[in-house]
Amino acid sequence: EKEMVKIYRIIFLILVGFSLLGVIETLTGWHLRTSVVGTYNQAYKLNRPSAVFWNPNDFSTYLSLYLPFTLGLMKYKKGLFNKIIGCLLYCSGLYLVILAESRANVLAILLGLLVFLVLNWKSESKKTMKTLVILLLIGIVIIGLLVSLDPELPFWVKTKTVFAQIYGLPQELKEDRGSAYVRGRLIIYGLRELGRHYLMGVGVGNAEQHMAKYGEDLGGIVNLHNWWLEVLVNYGLIIFLAYLHFYLSLVKDLLKVIRNSGILRLKMMAEVLTVSLASFSIACIGPSSLLP
Numbered sequence: 082e083k084e085m086v087k088i089y090r091i092i093f094l095i096l097v098g099f100s101l102l103g104v105i106e107t108l109t110g111w112h113l114r115t116s117v118v119g120t121y122n123q124a125y126k127l128n129r130p131s132a133v134f135w136n137p138n139d140f141s142t143y144l145s146l147y148l149p150f151t152l153g154l155m156k157y158k159k160g161l162f163n164k165i166i167g168c169l170l171y172c173s174g175l176y177l178v179i180l181a182e183s184r185a186n187v188l189a190i191l192l193g194l195l196v197f198l199v200l201n202w203k204s205e206s207k208k209t210m211k212t213l214v215i216l217l218l219i220g221i222v223i224i225g226l227l228v229s230l231d232p233e234l235p236f237w238v239k240t241k242t243v244f245a246q247i248y249g250l251p252q253e254l255k256e257d258r259g260s261a262y263v264r265g266r267l268i269i270y271g272l273r274e275l276g277r278h279y280l281m282g283v284g285v286g287n288a289e290q291h292m293a294k295y296g297e298d299l300g301g302i303v304n305l306h307n308w309w310l311e312v313l314v315n316y317g318l319i320i321f322l323a324y325l326h327f328y329l330s331l332v333k334d335l336l337k338v339i340r341n342s343g344i345l346r347l348k349m350m351a352e353v354l355t356v357s358l359a360s361f362s363i364a365c366i367g368p369s370s371l372l373p
Contacts, residue, residue: 103130137181148354185367193360282317308365
């Protein structure tokens with residue numbers, strides 16, 4: 082149990098450090114040498130956060146997977162100070178993901194929040210949940226006040242842009258344009274290559290080579306941009322089904338711990354991991370690839 086607390090603290094401190102670095106990037110346009118953002122030609126893209134990661138999408142995926150730890154802090158840690166810190170960190174994470182313009186991870190965070198609320202719908206700690214909801218509402222009100230003072234704030238402009246892009250996804254597919262169209266074609270061509278290899282997979286790391294033949298239609302993009310598709314196309318249907326079974330079994334076991342465990346810290350970790358895994362189901366389609 083003590084080791085679990087240590088792991089939680091380490092994860093939380095790393096999240097704080099990366100979030101602070103991301104905020105600095107959005108304010109100054111300065112980036113580490115490990116980031117590709119510094120090479121962007123468009124000035125408006127220089128404020129997209131990437132922290133220690135290669136690009137904003139990778140950083141956003143990290144945030145969507147680890148922000149649930151702030152929800153665990155708000156729910157299970159006593160004291161208003163801990164809840165405020167958790168709320169600030171959660172809101173700053175959402176702020177960074179929106180500025181990174183990662184649509185998949187915005188949806189992943191919202192799905193994670195929905196799963197968290199469903200898990201606690203009949204929670205015995207009603208006072209704690211009320212405090213959490215109030216803090217999140219206060220955060221939304223503060224953002225609303227800032228927007229009313231300056232409707233052209235970069236955060237507000239990016240927020241409108243991101244949600245407009247999410248809403249416009251069906252139109253992109255219909256009109257054969259944008260990243261949604263490219264990702265749709267990647268799925269089609271990926272499944273085509275899977276079929277040509279008798280559902281056995283093209284081999285680990287070989288999907289990009291097979292996608293290269295469709296380069297003209299894909300604008301030169303060869304990464305599948307979808308973890309589920311990567312596993313299916315590279316490893317084949319049998320391995321994919323085994324992996325999917327492992328993923329669902331993990332969620333099932335975590336839900337059992339949440340329902341039956343009498344150890345508070347174990348229950349907290351199980352709940353956080355369940356929310357994180359739920360977010361992962363969408364977040365994994367954000368980066369170009371999760372395979373090394």
